[in-house]
Amino acid sequence: TTTIVSFSTDHEARADFGPYTPGFEIVPYGDLTALDRAMTENTVAVLLEPIQGEAGVLVPPAGYLAGVRELTRARNVLFVADEIQSGLGRTGRTFACEHEGVVPDMYVLGKALGGGVVPVSAVVSSAEILGVFRPGEHGSTFGGNPLACAVALEVVAMLRTGEFQRRAAELGEHLHHELGLLVGGGAVEAVRGRGLWAGVDIAPSLGTGREISERLMDRGVLVKDTHGSTIRIAPPLVIDREDLDWGLEQLRAVLGV
Incomplete structure (x- = not known):
């Protein structure tokens, strides 16, 4: 939670918390030029919402997500899409990134994944990327339980029908x-x-x-x-x-x- 509020610009969410986790660079949403300038040889990933929810359902300019995908691929930087609010059918596609034909390196999912019934979240990526974590190195008490995982699997099955x-x-x-x-x-x-x-x-x-x-x-x-x-x-x-x-x-x- 502290790390999440560390890269938030929402005063209500951030004020009076801390100490904040360092290492985050805030870039104006929808501005490819600013993103390009902010990236360095030490940049690990670009994390963004394909549609910003808490900010008021802000849709980025056309071509922005495709541009982010191109930049991150050229720089060998991960593109992480926070689709907790926008994902799993909400926007008319399984993922909001699909509106620009973009596949990020990683999805962060939650909310709808539990069908509105149970709390469950997920980080979805390739074995190559997630394989850097080995058993016992990293976990989450909010990552799921047998009931939540069963519900999540049913949600995924329902979404397969389109x-x-x-x-x-x-x-x-x-x-x-x-x-x-x-x-x-x-x-x-x-x-x-x-x-x-x-x-x-x-x-x-x-x-x-x-x-x-x-x-x-x-x-x-x-x-x-x-x-x-x-x-x-x-x-x-x-x-x-x-x-x-x-x-x-x-x-x-x-x-x-």
């Missing part, structure tokens, strides 16, 4: 179309995201992200606030269109549009 990726892509297109209609009317300033995942910037005059989230909760809809007046919408991948439309109706009612 059904949930297709649902996320199709319903996500509908979600973003409806949210896009709200932009420019004074209530919503911007909408971002992919698949069944959206970041919505609400006009600050209507309330903070927390306040909007609480008003939606009162109407039976759960969303997550983030910085300022931004909310994040992440419907379950099994949602049907009628329930999705009902949720959108509640958002429109809260915004008064």
Whole structure:
């Protein structure tokens, strides 16, 4: 946990913790030139979210992930994709990196891997890379247990059918179309995201992200606030269109549009 907050730029997550783990260089998200300049002969890996979740569902510029893959391969540096939030069908593909045809050297997975039932996380890579760890050298009390691993295996089996990726892509297109209609009317300033995942910037005059989230909760809809007046919408991948439309109706009612 201390190491994770060491490379966070979120004041709420980082402030008053420490001592921090050294060795991390923060690079502006989506800026290939800055990433290239930051890399040295001692750079071990580039770790990033293919879509930033906590920051407000920020989608990088087109070609960014492919550019990162090219840079890291040229420098013999690992490309590590944090797909804890974006992975496993959420964006309409199994992994968000697939939207640019990119395969990183390593995935970090969690959340959806437990099917929303049990906590489990995973680091996925090749034997060549993970083979640097030998039994007993490194482990995690959060890495899984027989029940969590059984659930995770079932999640992987369900994803093999492609059904949930297709649902996320199709319903996500509908979600973003409806949210896009709200932009420019004074209530919503911007909408971002992919698949069944959206970041919505609400006009600050209507309330903070927390306040909007609480008003939606009162109407039976759960969303997550983030910085300022931004909310994040992440419907379950099994949602049907009628329930999705009902949720959108509640958002429109809260915004008064």
